[in-house]
Amino acid sequence: MLYREAGQFKATYVEDSQIFPIRQDKVGMALILVVAFAGIPLLSLTGLMTDYFFTAILTPFLIFALATLGLNILTGYAGQLSLGTAAFMAVGAFASYNFILRVDGMPILAAFALGGLCAAAVGIVFGLPSMRVRGFYLAAATLATQFFVVWILTKIGWFTNYSSSGVITAQKIEMFGYTFDSALSKYLFVLAIVALLALLAKNMVRSNVGRSWMAIRDMDMAAEVIGFRPLRTKLLAFAVSSFYCGVAGALFAYAYLGTVEPEGFSLDLSFRILFMVIIGGVGSILGSFFGAAFIVLVPIGLNILTGFLENSAGISLPSGISSSIELMVFGAMIIFFLIVEPHGLARLWQIGKEKLRLWPFPH
Amino acid sequence: MQFFLEVLIGGLLSGVMYSLVALGFVLIYKASGVFNFAQGAMVFFAALTTVGLVDMGMPLWLAALLTMAAMVLLGLLTEKFVLRPLVAQHEITLFMATIGLTFFVEGLAQAIWGANVRALDLGIEDVPLEWMLENANMAISQFDLIASAIAAVLVTALAVFFTRTRIGRALRAVADDHQAALSVGIPLHHIWAIVWAVAGFLALVAGLLWGARNGVQFALTFVVLKALPVLILGGFTSVPGAIVGGLIIGASEKLAEVYIGPHFGGGIEGWFPYVLALLFLIVRPEGLFGEKIIRRI
Numbered sequence: 001m002l003y004r005e006a007g008q009f010k011a012t013y014v015e016d017s018q019i020f021p022i023r024q025d026k027v028g029m030a031l032i033l034v035v036a037f038a039g040i041p042l043l044s045l046t047g048l049m050t051d052y053f054f055t056a057i058l059t060p061f062l063i064f065a066l067a068t069l070g071l072n073i074l075t076g077y078a079g080q081l082s083l084g085t086a087a088f089m090a091v092g093a094f095a096s097y098n099f100i101l102r103v104d105g106m107p108i109l110a111a112f113a114l115g116g117l118c119a120a121a122v123g124i125v126f127g128l129p130s131m132r133v134r135g136f137y138l139a140a141a142t143l144a145t146q147f148f149v150v151w152i153l154t155k156i157g158w159f160t161n162y163s164s165s166g167v168i169t170a171q172k173i174e175m176f177g178y179t180f181d182s183a184l185s186k187y188l189f190v191l192a193i194v195a196l197l198a199l200l201a202k203n204m205v206r207s208n209v210g211r212s213w214m215a216i217r218d219m220d221m222a223a224e225v226i227g228f229r230p231l232r233t234k235l236l237a238f239a240v241s242s243f244y245c246g247v248a249g250a251l252f253a254y255a256y257l258g259t260v261e262p263e264g265f266s267l268d269l270s271f272r273i274l275f276m277v278i279i280g281g282v283g284s285i286l287g288s289f290f291g292a293a294f295i296v297l298v299p300i301g302l303n304i305l306t307g308f309l310e311n312s313a314g315i316s317l318p319s320g321i322s323s324s325i326e327l328m329v330f331g332a333m334i335i336f337f338l339i340v341e342p343h344g345l346a347r348l349w350q351i352g353k354e355k356l357r358l359w360p361f362p363h
Numbered sequence: 364m365q366f367f368l369e370v371l372i373g374g375l376l377s378g379v380m381y382s383l384v385a386l387g388f389v390l391i392y393k394a395s396g397v398f399n400f401a402q403g404a405m406v407f408f409a410a411l412t413t414v415g416l417v418d419m420g421m422p423l424w425l426a427a428l429l430t431m432a433a434m435v436l437l438g439l440l441t442e443k444f445v446l447r448p449l450v451a452q453h454e455i456t457l458f459m460a461t462i463g464l465t466f467f468v469e470g471l472a473q474a475i476w477g478a479n480v481r482a483l484d485l486g487i488e489d490v491p492l493e494w495m496l497e498n499a500n501m502a503i504s505q506f507d508l509i510a511s512a513i514a515a516v517l518v519t520a521l522a523v524f525f526t527r528t529r530i531g532r533a534l535r536a537v538a539d540d541h542q543a544a545l546s547v548g549i550p551l552h553h554i555w556a557i558v559w560a561v562a563g564f565l566a567l568v569a570g571l572l573w574g575a576r577n578g579v580q581f582a583l584t585f586v587v588l589k590a591l592p593v594l595i596l597g598g599f600t601s602v603p604g605a606i607v608g609g610l611i612i613g614a615s616e617k618l619a620e621v622y623i624g625p626h627f628g629g630g631i632e633g634w635f636p637y638v639l640a641l642l643f644l645i646v647r648p649e650g651l652f653g654e655k656i657i658r659r660i
Contacts, residue, residue, distance in 0.1 A: 271462065327470030
């Protein structure tokens, strides 16, 4: 009833190739964008939303969603498993830092884009083994990226501008004389970039580029036989994916952490983003957002739960146990999702939509 | 020259320790086609459980025995709750499931035993061998030598197990083709349970040796990251490959650290094995002893 597309006809090719062919989707997406760009800022002006929402939930959610999008392009669409996501993020962050630091009057957006391009270049280099190896051989190979990049960033002083501690304060985000330093303005800054890049990604995976990735993913030999060039396609996936991760890394350092440090981009972060892909849905743009939201919210929920247990029920948990439990919950959830719903939350949303088509009159 | 030999032998011996971890991988991969990323977590779990039990006042042998029981239980539960529902899934899916398992086991170990660094005493001292020091003027660790001997015994036993016993042959059949093995009447689930139990045993041995050497701490889970290049180099399906790969990685890593490292500011041990393995992959994607990869449409 709510989600019925009956009566909506596609009369032209243009209508047939729209991103959101169904009216409900269009309205829904417009609503989400209005809420994200206008509703939430207005709410915060009324004082209903504190800075905590922006700094601890919304901004990291958007940044992780962007990184997940990047990994999803590589793993979900092109089928190349990567465990080096955090390394590409680190390249993006450090490249942006150095561009802003060393080039006078470098606009911040250009620095982020260049940071992304540097990450893309690194991605191409470390994607080269994909021409010979597949599956977890490749996953192991991408681990090399992780260790190598973090090592280089810690060892070579030039990248960190010879900072003694290795932790650098990120420059302020400034554009057209306006400084983005409040939590709300950082959120809007990140939101604009993420929305734009997500739109790009969505269009990319609908185009011939995306179809060539999926062909390689589904059966690379067959794709090669019918005329896709495997190396070029795979490297393009590595480049685009690393670009997204690089921009996400720059945002992670500038809009979330406020510092640029190699330790912020550990293997743990790579795994975390892989989990977002799995839980959100492998090979789904929307799923990247679901997955990021889920992984950002679960630790917060667990913290609230353990805090609640300690305060109201009087059970005092030994210190450090909550982080252990967090690990266990993450692990169990991954296994659960892989078994029960290998296509993740995105698939659940799909099922929900089909239910909504008939609801509340199931006949 | 003497220094070179000393570094080389030290590297080879630590390589044996890598092989020990890599063996656990090979075993499970051979038998079930699962690349078990959780092997490192299992090593950690085994070491932590043993130390925890010893700290509670048990003698070492009893603690090790109880840990063995716990590892078997862990293996059985893994088979039942992780692998069985995922039968016939893509191998990457299984790989990701074992990453989830890694997190779970790490969290479980720490939730039970706490996150503190603990010391494990096996009664073997980590001192240079005296007669080597006197006769050849080389410092070779006694502990490393004994560890290598244990590893050698294990490898031989495994090789015999795989080629000479009924279960071993069943394991290889399962590794080749799940469905075909099922159709000739090999009980798939029993076989998997056995494999995970044996892998648990290997994790216990590796955990005890590594734990006695470096202390039982969370960093123990990173031995899995040392074992990966060994596997790439040696091939995922080959027991001798794990050994030779371990020796090559161990030796080249130590030599590189000593001779090339200073030019780059040190600390290249972390990634050098990977780059070595990567370069090797480009030449020979299936590793030294791996089965030739044949792909069909």
